[in-house]
Amino acid sequence: MPLRRTFITGIGVVSPHGDNLDEVFDRVFAGESSVRKVPIEANGSRCDMLLSPVDFEPGHLIPKMSGRFMARATKMAVVAAHHALEASGLLVSGAGPAEAGIYLGCGLGGSDELQAHYERFLADPPRRLRAASTPMIMASGPASHISMQYGITGPTMTYSIACVSSAVAIGEAFRAIRHGYLDTALAGGTEAQLNAGALAGWRELSVLASEHTTGAEASSRPFDAQRTGLVLGEGSIILVLESEDAARARGAEPLAEIVGYGVSSDAYNLTEPSSDGQTRAMRLALEDASVAGERIGYVNAHATGTLLGDRVEAEAIRNTFGSHADKLAVSSTKSVHGHLIGAASALETALTVRMLQTGRIAPTANLTDPDPECDLDCVPLVGREAPGLEYALTNSFAFGGSNATLVLRKVLAS
Amino acid sequence: MTPYMFLAQVLSEKYDVDPDTISPEATLTELGLDSLTIVELLFDVEDEFGIEIPEERATFQTLAEAAALVDELVQAKGG
The missing domain is CATH 3.40.47.10 (Thiolase/Chalcone synthase)
Known part of the structure; x- marks a missing residue:
């Protein structure tokens, strides 16, 4: 079978710069930073950390019943998937293409829920762990919920490879389409670990930036001699990938080719x-x-x-x-x-x-x-x-x- | 708030159950709750009333039966 061309036909973002990709890009192109100081509380004390958080409100896009079982990273992914499917024209009556695959990257899974559940369990006196804790924490939760919410029945894959998670997810989806295993895939990543426990671990690694003298927003400084480290962010970004034939058959406008x-x-x-x-x-x-x-x-x-x-x-x-x-x-x-x-x-x-x-x-x-x-x-x-x-x-x-x-x-x- | 009132309120507010379908005779399954969701609901109840529902007692089907069990456990606790 000849290799097939793979196009990106829709993108959904839940990002520190917002959820409209055109506006997100304009702000990024203008060099507008989303980094700010965010108060983080732990052990009765509070400190400001430099972060790039998402102002996230899923609203009606997540039903309350299923939302009870979603970590923040999952909610973001479900909303990003909605935006991606909608942008590609593949969202029909709330459902996505049934035969599609889902290829998602996620570093730390339901890190916020992990912290909340374990805090409860390890407290004095201890409380029972919620039955939903394990499926909420698992790194594959976001992909599973996308599959359930949009009726997508192809492979549901999660790649947890730290900072390359979503590159590998996109790359593997690209390969699956290119080699004829799939016609359509949702591919991307999700991450939400801006909670006290996860942040404490990052801080001990001594890789986080300190505030620049000109302000918090100037603290992420790649390639600059005044750099002091990285600034953690969160969000979910999902792309719709389609084979050339699938995209052309429905007259979809390709945004770019992988x-x-x-x-x-x-x-x-x-x-x-x-x-x-x-x-x-x-x-x-x-x-x-x-x-x-x-x-x-x-x-x-x-x-x-x-x-x-x-x-x-x-x-x-x-x-x-x-x-x-x-x-x-x-x-x-x-x-x-x-x-x-x-x-x-x-x-x-x-x-x-x-x-x-x-x-x-x-x-x-x-x-x-x-x-x-x-x-x-x-x-x-x-x-x-x-x-x-x-x-x-x-x-x-x-x-x-x-x-x-x-x-x-x-x-x-x- | 009585256990029944609490159950009815939580089901409509946190689980999107249509209030018109909620009645003492309704079973949790009829209201659209799967097994994991029922366990989650019991968790909410335990938090609200400061009780622990033993696994072997969680055999109720209807909301009235669930409310009666919670009543009994609250009484036993001395509440």
């Missing part, structure tokens, strides 16, 4: 990245796409704003592209939306789709003092017009040494 996917492991260190593994993911993705590196115009970097992570990625981009690295535009949109962990790649893929559609490259915000060790064109501060942009990469790299890269292509007028 043409390549590369995935690799460092086999090196739990938290420290390796440029070799990252380079391999990018090369495999280009090879998969049968596209020469010279044709890539933009890389949406994983760059989270940690010194080691940014520098290793810059080195990997150089290793992958050679002299073409000097002609590449590279930006980290995490500078404005923070790091959504299991949903990060999906958000960055969605933004890259908008960049290909509009020919406008979003900047790396807050990049006022470039790190000389990241010697790339990181599109500092101001977005850029790039009408000829045809191919773009999105990079995602994770704790545990997992790396995933997607290659996207603009849909050219036929």
